[in-house]
Amino acid sequence: MKLNLKRPIIFFDLETTGVDTSKDRIVEISMAKIMPDGERIVKTRRLNPCMHIPEESTAVHGITDDDVKDCPTFAQVAKSLEQFIRGCDFGGFNSNRFDLPVLVEEFLRVGIDVDFKRRKFIDVQNIFHKKEQRTLVAAYKFYCDKDLDEAHSAEADTLATYEVLLAQLERYPDLDNDVDMLAEYSSRGETVDYAGRIVYNDKGEEVFGFGKYRGRSVCEVFRTEPSYYSWMMNGDFPLYTKKVITELRFREKNKS
Structure with a gap:
């Protein structure tokens, strides 16, 4: 075969x-x-x-x-x-x-x-x-x-x-x-980044796959708590995860 x-x-x-x-x-x-x-x-x-x-x-x-x-x-x-x-x-x-x-x-x-x-x-x-x-x-x-x-x-x-x-x-x-x-x-499920920190929910929205905001919209959290983005960027997360959340953050900024 x-x-x-x-x-x-x-x-x-x-x-x-x-x-x-x-x-x-x-x-x-x-x-x-x-x-x-x-x-x-x-x-x-x-x-x-x-x-x-x-x-x-x-x-x-x-x-x-x-x-x-x-x-x-x-x-x-x-x-x-x-x-x-x-x-x-x-x-x-x-x-x-x-x-x-x-x-x-x-x-x-x-x-x-x-x-x-x-x-x-x-x-x-x-x-x-x-x-x-x-x-x-x-x-x-x-x-x-x-x-x-x-x-x-x-x-x-x-x-x-x-x-x-x-x-x-x-x-x-x-x-x-x-x-x-x-x-x-x-596949084990739809992830946005390869590490599984950011995943898609059943509506196709990017949500957190870990931590206190698990299951909540990434963009919504960054809007209400901008410091969480800074915390992740300064934290021990994979470079690709940081790339993904930066793209999501700029996508939301461009909408406004």
Whole structure:
């Protein structure tokens, strides 16, 4: 089987310095670009995160400071990476909640505002959890009947994720071989930013997804309590979240 694609899709996986999407950095990135004709282009490289890789993170992916000390930084590869992913949809395992937000933050730090708004995102983990409730290693064994011997190697995880999705399409007749449908099915809900701080309500309005104003309109809160916007901008929130609330704030100002 091959995916029914209208445009290329990139399956990707990141190994990072930690799990904080707003602070941690990429130390290894692997991308498998699947073309509509089935051609597969795989690119994997390690990056110098310009910060210490904590020992607990090294225990997961096996990458140390010495391993990446002579590697390029994200800033040095950002332009070529943006060209590689331009016009593509995306797929990953837990990518909607982790890998994608981390990647967006890395681009914003170096001043490259990649437009992901028109792209579709398939999170294979969400499909798996809705169907079977397992991990990637178990998913690979369950769907592909193979052992994932190099788990937490970015390239092994990337290629395994792609194989799992193909196997899921074979197994579940109700899953359409269509990127739009798969992206919708694998989403956990409509978020405005990737971190889930700002979400859409059932009326399509942007509301807070956290804190004391959870469920309340972002624009309404900023109108009645402008200091809340300042608090968020000065707080420890992802750069993309700050970008979103700034766009919402200016949108409201332009209406008046």
